[in-house]
Amino acid sequence: MQLERTTLLDAYRRMRRIRVFEEKLNELVTAGKLGGFLHLYVGEEAVAVGVCLQLGDGDFVASTHRGHGHCIAKGVDLGGMMAELYGRATGLCKGKGGSMHIADMHKGMLGANGIVGAGIPLATGAALTAKLKKTGGVSVAFFGDGASNQGQFHESLNLAAIWQLPALYVVENNGFGEFTPTDFVVPVKDIATRAASYAMRSEIADGMDFFDVFEKAGKAIEHARSGSGPVLLECKTYRFKGHYVGDSLRYRSKEEAERWIQTRDPIARFESRVREARLLEADDLRRVDREVDEEIAAAVAAAEAAPFPDVSEVTTDVYVGEA
Amino acid sequence: MQLERTTLLDAYRRMRRIRVFEEKLNELVTAGKLGGFLHLYVGEEAVAVGVCLQLGDGDFVASTHRGHGHCIAKGVDLGGMMAELYGRATGLCKGKGGSMHIADMHKGMLGANGIVGAGIPLATGAALTAKLKKTGGVSVAFFGDGASNQGQFHESLNLAAIWQLPALYVVENNGFGEFTPTDFVVPVKDIATRAASYAMRSEIADGMDFFDVFEKAGKAIEHARSGSGPVLLECKTYRFKGHYVGDSLRYRSKEEAERWIQTRDPIARFESRVREARLLEADDLRRVDREVDEEIAAAVAAAEAAPFPDVSEVTTDVYVGEA
Amino acid sequence: MARAERRISTGQAINEALHIAMQSDPDVILLGEDVAGGGRREGEDVDEMGGVLGTTRGLVKAFGPERVRDTPISEIALVGAAVGAALTGLRPVAELMFIDFIGVCLDPLLNQAAKLRYMFGGKARVPLTVRTLTGAGMQAAAQHSQSLYWMTAGIPGLKTVIPSGPRDAKGLLLAAIRDDDPVIFCEPKGILNLVEDVPEGDYEVPIGKASVAREGTDVSLVGMGATVRLALAAADALAKQGVSAEVLDLRSLAPLDEEAILATLAKTGSLVVIDESTPRCGIASDVAALCVDRGFDSLNAPVKRVTAPHAPVPFSKRLEDAYLPSVPRVLEAVRELGIG
C-alpha cells in the first residue's frame, strides 16, 4: 500500500500529538497540577490514528476512559482538550466533563466514557442514524479487551449484525484490564473470534504497526460504508504506562514492558519504516516534532491562563429547556 | 444407549405430568379460574426431562418464565405447584410467587424467573458453590433462544469458562422469542456456535427426541461434574402453544405449528420408540396416564379447597430478621 | 381551542400519539421488543401484534420496518443504541416493555442519556423517549408489577411523566417525544383500558405541570397515574361526609410542579399523597418533604403518605389487593388528619 506524503505526515503528526500531549499530562499530574483519574494511551497511538485517519467529521467515534488518543486522532482541538483537563471554562466541556468525558460533536466525537463498554451501544445507535438518514457515514466504537466481557459488547454487536449497520468495532487488546492480564479473563486467544457469534466479519491487526492498522481498518470501513455490514477489528497493542497515572505497575514485569517499548514503539517503527522507504526525511519528521511541541506548550499555557468556570455553571446544562 | 425400564417409565411419567398439568392450566386460565401470565412448556417436555432425569436434589436448576416443565422434571411437588398457581397459602411459595417464581430449594430448583436471562448467572453462582464446597453437584441453567441475546448470557458463560465451573447451559431454541422468529434476531444458524466465544464445549440435540437429549445431556453433565468445565447444550424444540395463554398466534402459520405437533410430538415419539423396541408395553403407558390424570385432578381439587394466604402475609418474608 | 372529541382508551390514545409524532417528524423512530411484532421483514405482510398489549399496532404498516424496529431481547443495547441515535440526530421512542426490566438497562439512562449534555458542557442533546409499563393489579407478580418511576425521577438529567388517563396520555406523549431532553413515559397498567373523551389531532400537555382534577377546600389528595382515580373516588366518598377534597394529578414526576403542590396545600392546609409505589425514596416522600420545607407555614396537620408497603408485589390476588393503596386506606389517612 502506497500512501501520499501528506497522509504520512498527517499520520505522524497525529501520533506525535498523542504521545507528547500525554507525556505532558503524565508530568502535570505527577507535579500535582491536574486532578482526577487519567488513563494514558501512550503506546497505542497507531490504533487510533490508523483508524481515524480514514474518517471524516461526518463519521462517528465513541471512545472509552482511555480516550485522549481517539479525540486527538479524530481531530479534536488540543487547546480545548488541555483546558478541559485543567477544569477551565474554556475547556471543550466547560470543565464539566474532564478526561473521561471529553467530547466534540462537531468532530463526530461522541465522547470518552467512564463506563467500560458503554460506548459500544452509543456507536451502534449512531450507526443507525447514519443508516436511516443515509449520510454515508460510519460509526466506530473503540474499546478494550476487558470491555469485550461486558454484556453491552455482546448485545450491541448482535444488534449491529442483524440490522447490518455501518459500524466498526475496534477492540484494543492491550493485554490488560486494569491489573488483570487478558488471558486470565478471556478464554480465547483472539477476541476477534467472538465475531462468529454474530456471523460478523472480523480482522486482526498489529496495533503497534500503523500501516497494518491503516490497511485493515480501511478495508473494514469500506465494508461498513458500502452497506455490507459491521466489522470487528482486533488490534493487538500494549499500553506503555500504567492503567492510570500513579499506577504502581507491580502486576506486570518490567522486562515485558521494556521489550514492548524498546522494540515495538509504533512511532519509532513508523519513522524507521518511512525513512528506510525514503517516503519521508528526518527533517520532515523533526519539523513536525517541533510544531507539535509548540502546539502542546501553547495549549498548556493557554489552559493555565484560562479562567475557571463560574460556580453558577454547576446547575446549568442539565436540561435543554432548563427545567 | 439402553435404558432401564424403570428409567423409561420415569421419563414418560415426567413428560406426561408436564403435558397434562399444563393442558389443565390452559383450561383453567381460559375458564377464568387462574390469573397472572402463564407461559406453557407443552411440546418441549423432552428437553426438561431429558436433562433433569440425570440430576439429583443436590444438583441445581435455574429456570425461566416458562418454568413449569423444569420444576416438574426436577421433581417438584405438583400439589404445591398447583396451589401456588391458584395463589393459595398451601402453594410452594405461599401464593406469593406465582407461575414465574415457583421454586423449591429442597429440590435444588432455584426458581422460575420473570427476567429473561436472569437465571443464567444464578445457576453460575450455584455452580461456584458446588465447586468451592466440593459437593460434586452440577448446576443447570435453562433459557431460551431469545435469552442468548442478553448480556447476562455472554458474561455468565465467560465467567463459567474461565473458572471452569460445573455448569450446564441448556438453550431451548423453540424458534421464537415472544412473537419474533429466532432467525430474525439471532444471525447464526446454531446458538451452540456461541460457545466458541468462551472456548466452551457445546452440543446440539433434537429437543423433540427424549433419547437424543438424554444422551447428549448425560455426556455434558458428566463433563461438568468431573471438573472438565461447563458445556452449552442447544436443544432444537418448538412450543406447541402460544407465548402465553391467550396469545392470538397471528405471527406464526398454523401449518408450521401443525407440522410440529403432528410429526414431532416428543411424547408420541417416545411412545412409538419404546413400543417398537418393545421396551414398554401399551398397558404400562396407559397405567401411567391414568395415574398422572389422577395426580393432576387431585392437585386441582386440593388447590381449590385450600385457603388463601392471610393478608398479614403481604409484609412477611421480606427479610430474614424481619426488619 | 375546541376540537372534535371521541371516547377512546389510554392504549388507543398512546397509539394515536405515536402515529401523529411519526407523521409530523421523519426523525421519530420506534424500537423495542415486538413493537411491530412478528419480526416483520420488508415485504412480508404479517398481521402484526404491535407489542405485548397491542399498543403499537398498525405503526409498522403505516411507517414501515425501517422506522418501526423489532429488536432482540437486548434492552441495554436497544436503549443504549436509542441514546446514541438521539445524540446524533434521530428522535427515538424506545419501548422498555415493563419498567421492571430497567435492571438490565439502567446504565444508558443513568450514566449516558441523563448526563451526556451536562458532561459535554451543554454541547449535546438527547431527545429520547422511553415508553414503559408500570404498576400492579394484573397478578403479574414481583418482577412485572413495580412502579419504579422513583428511580428515573431521582436521576438529574431525565424527565419522568405519568398520565392518569387517555387525554393526558396522548398530550404528554407528544410533548415527551418532542422534548429535547430524555423523557421516561410511564404507562400505568391500571389505566390502559380506561376510556374517556380525547381530542382528535395534534396537541401537547406541557411537561412539568400538575393539574387540579377536582377542586376542594378541606384536604388535598395528591395522586399520580393510577392513583388519581383512587383519589377521585375517595373525594366522592368524603363529599358524602361533607368533606371537600381537592385532587391534584402530578402528571410530571420530574420536574415536579412544586408550585401546584404548595398552592393546593395553601388552600387546604392538609395533604395526603397517594402512590402505588413502595414507600422509601419515592415521590410521596418528596411531596411530603416539600410541604414541610417551603410549605411549612401552610401546614395544619401531618402529611400522610398512602403507598404500597416496603415489600415486593405478591402474586395472590388476595395479597395484591391488600398490597395496593385503596379508597379505605385514603379515607383512613384523612381521618388521621382529624378531618371528616
Place this chain on the structure above:
Amino acid sequence: MARAERRISTGQAINEALHIAMQSDPDVILLGEDVAGGGRREGEDVDEMGGVLGTTRGLVKAFGPERVRDTPISEIALVGAAVGAALTGLRPVAELMFIDFIGVCLDPLLNQAAKLRYMFGGKARVPLTVRTLTGAGMQAAAQHSQSLYWMTAGIPGLKTVIPSGPRDAKGLLLAAIRDDDPVIFCEPKGILNLVEDVPEGDYEVPIGKASVAREGTDVSLVGMGATVRLALAAADALAKQGVSAEVLDLRSLAPLDEEAILATLAKTGSLVVIDESTPRCGIASDVAALCVDRGFDSLNAPVKRVTAPHAPVPFSKRLEDAYLPSVPRVLEAVRELGIG
C-alpha cells in the same frame, strides 16, 4: 467490653473486617474486579494490588485465589453469580468498584437478591454483601462520584448501610457479612483515609441503629457517611454562636432508624438533614417525610435538606466544591430555621 484500640484508617478497618470475616467463616468468599489484583493464579506470587484503592490487599495471600476471586469486567455476571452462590450456601462479598456501575448490574439486586426470599414464600435466604465506593470529592466526574445509595435503600428486600469512619466501618461490615439478608455496604470515598481509634478483634455494629455523634438541644443535624463530619464541623461552628446542635449519624439507610430520628427531633424541635446525594427521591426526603408525619407534633420549624443540587457531578474542582454540601450551607440552613 473494653478492647485494645489503635489508630487505623477506614480502608484498613474494612480490610481488617474482611480478614476476620473470612477467618471466622469458611463460606465467606470475595469476588470482584482486581480484588486480588494482578489476575493472580494458583502458584504465582504476584505482589497483588488488592483493588483499585488497595482495600483488599493481603486477602488473597491469606485465603488463596479460590476464596478471593478476580473477575472479568462483567458486573451483572459477578453480582448475579454472587446472588446464586448466596442462595445456595456461600456468603459472598462482592465488590462493585464504584456504585455508579450499578447501571450495568441492577437486576441481580433489584429483581433477584431483593425479591427471591419473598417470591419463594420465605423459603430462601440471600446472605450477600456488596461493597461499593460512593461519593464525590476526587474530581472523578459524573460517572465515578455518585451517591446512589438511595436507589438500593428504596428497594424492599435490600439493606443499605454507610459508615462515617473506621470504627463503624469495621463493625458494620462484619454485621453486614453475617446478616442473612442482602446488604449494600457503602464506602464513602471521603472517609477512606480518615483515621481514628478502632478496637482490635471481632465486633459488630448493629444494622438499623443510628448513633448520636454529638449531643445537643437546639437543633438536630442528621448526616450519613461523609456528611457526618460536615455536621460535626457545623456543630462546632454553631457552638461558637451559642447554638447547641445534636448530630445524628444514620449509619443504616435501610432499614432507617425512625425512632432515633424522632427522638432527636422531639429533643430539639428542628432538624436539618445533610446528604451528599442529589435531592430527588433520596434519604433526605425520607427523613423530612418522617418528621412531618410521625414527628409532626415535635416540629417547631421547617425541615431543611442540605444536599447536592439536581445535577450530575461536575469535574472541575471549583465546580465540584460548589456542588457538594458544605459547612456554610449547613449554617445557612440552620439560620433559615431562625436559630443562631
